[in-house]
Amino acid sequence: MSACVEQQRVGCAIGGIYTALAIDRVMPILHSGPGCQDNAGRVVAGVNGGQSMGPISESIIPCTDFCEADVIFGGEGKLKKLIEKSIEYLDSDLFLVVDGCTAEIVGDDIEDVTRSFQGGSVPVIYSRLPGFKGNNLWGHSQVLQSIIEQYLTPSSKRTPRLVNVWGIVPYYDTMWAATLEKVAALLRELGLEPNIIYGQGSGVARLSRIPEAEFNLLLSPWVDLDVVQLLREKFGIPYFHYPVVPIGPTETTRFIRALADYAGLDKENAEAVIAREEERYYYYIQRHLRWLYACKALPKEFYINSSASAALALTRYLVNDLGLLPVKIYIVDNVPDQHQAQVREYFQDLELEIKDFEVVFTSDGGLMGAELKDKALVNPVSILGTAWDQLLATKRKITFVSVSAPYGDTLVGNKTYFGYDGAISLFADFYSDMVTKGTGSV
Structure with missing residues (x-):
């Protein structure tokens, strides 16, 4: 074998349970092996900014601990109990x-088991998340589709200015919680009422809205394009x-103006x-310009090795606001074939x-490292x-x-x-590491 895939940047499909865990008072029940959750949670949460489901450990998530006996005799009875x-x-x-x-392989029917709890004191729904069908982003989508199809019901009213926010994957998108807080704050300033189901203050009540x-x-x-399309189909x-x-x-100014046009928002307020x-x-950026001008060699080119969502957001900022040049963008979150061209x-x-940089879709997270390991870098x-x-x-x-x-x-x-303030943090992180490495020391 001449090559192998290494440094995986996604988790198993069962990592989709972190989408449920991000919604307050929603609890997953696992019909899986005892190590599945722990394995999936490493890249999604544990070594992804030191995240966990809250003040308690993921180890309290109910699990049937599927074992050899269940393979032979089936585990539906154990799951029901x-x-x-x-x-x-x-x-x-x-x-x-x-x-x-x-x-999934032995054929346990979790749909049939959950059906027996319909009409009970607490709603019970199901989602099939076998790892052989997809990664944690696929699992994220399956969980949301299960909630839409099995839990949500049509509303008799349409609340003006109420907007659901999608596309940011809890836990997997490392900065998801604070990003959603800032998105919500911006939407309120523009005259909208954000309905965000993840993070602090979220919960089943917001799901129902x-x-x-x-x-x-x-x-x-x-990500979540299938979700908003399903919501359009099911609820209009x-x-x-x-x-x-x-x-x-x-990009943030462009976003605000585009959103204001779409939603018919107060343009004068948006411009303010x-x-x-x-x-x-610009006040905060200008405070650092003298320091930057004193640097010996600022990096002008960049490589990105990340999810499509992060790579696109970062590329637009680095190019449009900092004037840097992309060399190669490695997209490593297994973007489905039907979305890659777009x-x-x-x-x-x-x-x-001149847009002569490369965009590569790969499941091999180590590809960039292999290509850059011994490459002669003419410019910083x-x-x-x-x-x-x-x-x-x-x-x-x-x-x-x-x-x-x-x-x-x-x-x-x-x-x-995210946004204006977030870019200041990114600016500081970026140029601070440059000096730490000695690549642009003052």
Whole structure:
């Protein structure tokens, strides 16, 4: 064998349970092997900014611990008893039963088991998440589709200005919690009422409001596109697709104006928000210009090795606001074939005359490292990627910023690169590492 795939940047499909865990008072019940959750949770949470499901450990998630006896005799009886005891002892508003590879292979019917709990004191739904069908992003989609199909009901009203927000994947998108907080704050300033189902203050009550929204807002190149299309089909809710989580003044201003046009928002208020935030952004950037001018060799070119969503957002900021040049973009989150052409097209929407950089879709997270390990670098470059890439950057003294899963052991806290303020943080992280590595020392 001449080559192998290494440094995986996605988790198993059962990692989709972290989407459920991000919704307050929703509890997964696993019909899988005892190590499945722990394995899936490493890249999604544990080594992705030190995240966990809350003040308690994921080890309390109910699990049937599928074993050899269950392979032979089936585990449906054990699952039914586990659901009964979970309802009895765990204080939750919604239970989501998921299975793994082994239960799917032997044919255990979790749909039939959950059906026996219909009409009970607490809703119980199911989602099939065998790892042989997809990664954690596929699992994320399956969980949301299960909630839409099995839990949500049509609303008799449409609430003006209420907007559901999609496209940011909890836990997997490392800075998801703070990013959603900032998105919500911006939407409120623009005159909208955000309905965000993940993070602090979320919960089943917000799930129930999804069908009454005026529209859905999708912030990603491809993730959750199937979700907003399903919501349009099932509940008649239109969606506004902005393919990037905006970072920096150019993209955030563009986003605000596009959203204001789509939703019929107060243009005068939108422009006032833009003017105030742009002035603040440039104030903080200008405070560092003298320091930057004193640097010996600023990196002008960059490589990115991350998810499509992070790569697109970062590329637009680095090019449009910092004037840097992309060399090669490695997309490592297994973008489905039917979306790759469109994602590639999004990377052409840059304020750049010559767009001769490469965009590569690969499942091999180690491809960039293999190509750069011994490559002669004529000009100073930078890398934006994951904890895997930090080893290469340190060895070759390349400016590095971790931006995607697995983020590493550094605690993410409430960090976000979203919007105007987030871009200031990214600017500081980027150029601070440059000096730490000695690539642009003052």
